[in-house]
Amino acid sequence: MNPSAENPARVVATQEAEAxxxxxxxxxxxxxxxxxxxVMNLFAAQPLTGSIGRSLHLAPELAGLVAMLPQLGYAAGLVLLVPLCDLLENRRLIVRTLACCAVFLAIAMxxxxRGVFLLAIFLAGAASSVIQMLVPMAASMASESHRGRAVGNVMSGLMFGILLSRPAASVIAGAIGWRAFYxxxxxxxxxxxxxLYLKLPDRLPVVATRYPALLRSLWTLLRxxxxxxxxxxxxxxxxxxxxAFWTAIGLRLAQPPFSFDMNGVALFALAGAAGAIVTPLAGRAGDHGMERKALIAGHLIMLVALVVxxxxxxxxxxxxxxxxxxxAVALLVAGAAALDAGVVTDQTLGRRAINLMDPAARGxxxxxxxxxxxxxxxxxAMFSGAAWSLAGWTGVCAVGFAFTGVAFVLRLIGAVRGTLRVARRPSPTR
Structure with missing residues (x-):
């Protein structure tokens, strides 16, 4: 059955001009x-907050805006810009959004x-939501049988970018200043x-609505x-x-017996990024019908990693x-890599499922x-900070364990229900 026919509240057509x-x-x-x-635009500012605050004479209570505003802008872009993928030709939209991002970053440099800088990084964060235009574009260019692998391969770049953004920014800023990074x-x-202008194909979705109705449909889809x-x-x-882990690990590594400086924490982050190599494998598991097993295995790996x-x-x-x-450092590195592997497994398979839904609503x-x-x-991050002040590293690991434990239970319940549904299906008659 047509998915839009099942849900008359949808405001999009069910066909699109696939690339x-x-x-x-x-x-x-x-x-x-x-x-x-x-994606480095969103996370790289975190280790630069102190130097930027001193350079622009930001009050201490406002220095946190340097790290927060790009992510707030990104959230705004997800709501206001990414839905345009389902309304406008994708190649032009992606190129123009990314060009605007470059302009805003140059202004920040x-x-x-102070006001112009903070506005510029907010707008650069919003334009960085172009990431979520590129992922569905890649998915639309892949055949359905290989879509999980394609999404997994692209997502591996995203996770590497998130993990490497902080050490990369620290190295560049330490060598030639924070403005050079921007x-x-x-x-x-x-x-x-x-x-992207030269390489991307045209992709024009066919819709039966206008932008305000497209935004209203977000709640309908979520509901x-x-x-x-x-x-x-x-x-x-x-x-x-x-x-929770990556918010507090720098604090723990700065303490005895480790006493890492910023470069040491950066090297630790590089080593921990090894977990992202499982991303394409997770996509292939989904393509071969092993999604539930891979998800449960990923969550179990995360739980073991947190104990380690x-x-x-x-x-x-x-x-x-x-x-x-x-x-201890070796175990922390191995645990960080395993934790990252579990996270990317969940997100890759989740994205695969999302991109197999209605193509007209993919953005x-x-x-x-x-x-x-x-x-x-x-x-x-919020609970990690509170747990660190109350119970140190034990509290941080407990927060991570609680989040992962709930995800594991939810996936396990879903797997059991899926198995029961299959068992209750009537046998085909000859």
């Missing part, structure tokens, strides 16, 4: 690189005005816009689509665990961190999915 161009391995690599570079980001985004609800909730929970990091960072089980600091579905898991990430 005829095939998603080649080279294009897949380019998509992954592009989203990995663009040159301005000495200039470098502006130049890269401008070059990407040119290449009526169980596949979106289930996968977005799971992604939000595991992103909460991910955010509790042992290595807080001495759970009687382990002496001060006596074996090298072993909005991706925007909603990402918006919900960003809420989970924000909650994880």
């Amino acid at each position: 005829p161009q095939e998603l080649t391995p080279l294009l897949t690599l380019f998509f992954a690189t592009a989203v990995g570079v663009i 040159f301005t000495d005005s 200039g470098f980001a502006a130049l890269i985004d401008a070059l990407l816009a040119v290449v 009526t689509e169980p596949v979106l609800q289930r996968n977005a909730a799971s992604a939000a929970l595991v992103m909460g665990a991910f955010s 990091m509790g042992v290595a960072g807080a001495g759970w089980g009687g382990f002496s961190v001060s006596t074996h600091p090298a072993l 909005r579905l991706n925007g909603l999915f990402v918006g919900v898991f960003f809420v989970g990430g924000a909650l994880g």
Whole structure:
């Protein structure tokens, strides 16, 4: 049955002009690189907050805006810009949005005005939502049988970008100043816009609505689509665990017996990023009908990783961190990689499910999915800070364990229900 016919509240047609161009391995690599570079705009400011605040003479209570505004802008872009994928020709929309992002980053580089800088990074964050235009574009260029693999490959770039953004920004800013980072980001985004203009095919969705109605349909999709609800909730929970860990790990590594400086934390982040290599494997698991098993395995890996990091960072089980600091660091790196692997498995398979839904709503579905898991990430960071002040590293691991445990239980319940539904189906008659 036509999915739009099942839900008359939808305001989109069910056909679109799919891109005829095939998603080649080279294009897949380019998509992954592009989203990995663009996502750095959202997270790189976190280690630069102090130097930017001092340079622009921001009051201490306002310095946090440097890290917060790009992500607030991104959330606004998910709601206001990404739905345009279902209304406007995608190639022009992507190129123009990314070009605007480059302009805003260049303004942030040159301005000495606090207000102009904060507005520029907010708008750059909003324009960085072009990431969620590129992912459905890549999905539309892949055949349905390989869509999970395609989304997984592109998502690997996104996760590498998130994990590497902080150390990359620290290295660039430490060598030539924070303004150089924004200039470098502006130049890269401008070059990407040119290449995307040359390489992307035209993709014109067919809709039967206008922009205000398109925005109103976001709530309808969130309220009526169980596949979106289930996968977005799971992604939000595991992103909460991910955010809790990466928010506090720098604080733990700065303490004895580790006493890492900023470069040491950056190297740790590079090592922990190894977990992102499972992303294409997760997509292939979905393409081969092993989605539920892969999701449950990913969550179990995360739970084990959090226990390992509790042992290595807080001495759970009687382990002496001060006596074996090298072993503790090795366990923390292995735990970080395993945690990241579980997160990307959940998000890759969730995205695959989202991109197999109604193609005419693909832009909005991706925007909603990402918006919900960003809420989970924000909650994880908030609870992590509170847990760190109250119970140190043990509290942080407990927060991650709680988020992941709820996601695991929800997926397990879904798997049991799915098995029961299959068992109750009548046998086909001959």
